[in-house]
Amino acid sequence: MPSFLLVRFSFSKTIGQNHGMNGTEYQTAVRNEPLSRRSFLGVLLGFGSVVVGSALAIPLIRVALHPLLSKTTETGWSDVGKADEFASITGPIKKLITVEQRDGWRKIVSEKAVYVLPAKDGAMRVLSPICPHLGCSIPWVEAKQQFVCPCHNAIFGVNGARVGGPAPRAMDDLECKIDNGMLKVRYQYFRQLIPTKEVLA
């Protein structure tokens, strides 16, 4: 142990005795409360404060962490329309859906367009109209029987497959299901400019 610490220590100890309390007061303190008792009570007090503190802290932490503790507010299912409505369609049909998103104590309702494709082997498909190139919404061009993006002319077939243009992949399928005769879809956004479909958080 370096010796200067020792010197420092004994020095400050002398100071401590002369500081704060005058001689008689210090004497009384010692007489009234033997040091061991004082420090025992000190430990008890410290322990008590820790218990009190943590008892108070737990509900506070729980409240502050609520956004992490509750399940993430992912988009729910939106109704597209009655399933029979799409039973005999021959080409893509544009439908407007209402998407409800939770933002804390608010709900944000917005309208989005989706394309319902004719069912193949009984399986329904719903496409997102957002171009996988740079995100314009793609119209269905009846005359050409193709999806043609107005921004940079990406072209997709009736089933959304990539035909030509700058888009790196086919149009994106949205998760869908038939529930009680109602076609439902989960509206999501996907990362642009990459060849694979990846959900944007």
Add this chain to the structure above:
Amino acid sequence: MADARNSESLGKRCYNWLDQRTGLGSLMHEALDEPIPGGARWAYVFGSVLLFLFISQTVTGIFLALYYVPTADHAHTTVAYIVKEVTGGSFLRSLHAWGSSAVVIVLILHLTQTFLYGAYKGRREVLWISGCALFGLMLAMAFTGYLLPWDQKAYFATTVGTNMASEVPWIGSMLKRFMRGGNEMGTLTLSRFFVAHVFILPAIILGFIASHVYLFRKAGAAGPPSEHPIEPKLPTERFYPKQVLMDTAVALIMICVLGLLSHFYPTELGPQANPADTQYVPRPEWYYLPIFQWLKYFKGPLAVVGIVVIPALTAVLILALPFIDRRLERRPWKRPIAVGIYFAILGTLITFGLLSKREDRLDPAIAKQVAKQNEETEQFMRAPFEPEAAASSLSAPAVVVALDPVAAAGKKVYDAESCDACHGENGVGTNVGPKLAGATAQKSAEELTKLLRHPTEKMLAGEMKAVNVSDEELKALVAYIKSLK
């Protein structure tokens, strides 16, 4: 040997290091070595417990503010969100609400102890006055906090409370409008009460607490009633450790009680305030019931006596107590008149409170309405949380219905030409195209037609191409765009 001694005293060395730089030692000495004549007693815990409760109210209040919004259209939803959705939110809100009741109870205990022990005597006038101010400020905290949830009982209780202000002579109606931020209760009232509850009152209270503690230390602990208030003779004991331990123990019990109450009797939230409801029977929180009952006896022109004159006189009397009662005698059995008056006032308040409860029970019309209100509160508490629709949310179908035939034809063109691809459904705009709704209303039909046929450089750069449709269709399109709001 030397090593062992050094490692033992590492904590002490750190402490000394800090002490030399901060004066922590003398600070601790100042805080903990206050001498108490006659030694520590359970009777002296109330002041520390109040301080502890104030800290607890501050901290729980801050965490409630994480989710609370103080405007008339969101306050109730956000409190419902805290109660029904936020993890542990109902518990925290209950802690805060039960805590406010605890503050009032401990205030009364603190006051009673000070009074019985004659601890306001002997050069303690200013200390007493600062305590009275703190009492009033705490009641103001309870009054302003009560409105914040903006449910039925909050709204109507505060309506009555602010109405009372108008009984003050000369400035009454001005005072009421000042408190409400207008003639009626509304979102400005809520803002005012929020600012008072969260910023102004706590800041003032903090100042008064500091002065109260300082003045208490200046005058010194009074000790038991037999002690001389100015020159104590009993042997003293220091504040630390015994009194500190007693204070902490009571604070700990306090937390446990508040926690149990909050868990088993969570504070409820009623349905949102409905100013149009004329049936509602407003009832204040329990600690305001005596005043509420008291005011029933002063109707019409007498109201000013009940609301202003008598309370003001009482306040002055209480404030002036150490100036009126100047004897140094502290033992309560030697001051029967003072003690008698104190308990007469306390007893009257309790009686009034109980009377108010009894009258409500005995009046069938009121009992029925109160039962109905309780049932509505239960119903609201059982219902799942209903999020509020954001103002920016769309309800597009309504827009389409209102279109005239030309504009309706224009909408077909708009959709067929994929204008919606960039400008969004009904021209609300997307991240690639600007919003048309509203933005195009100032432009004339001619200007719009020209822009659509011959887009500007800026438009072309943004991928906006010239529209290639018949004149007829373009006219319809322009009509449609102009109709967008």
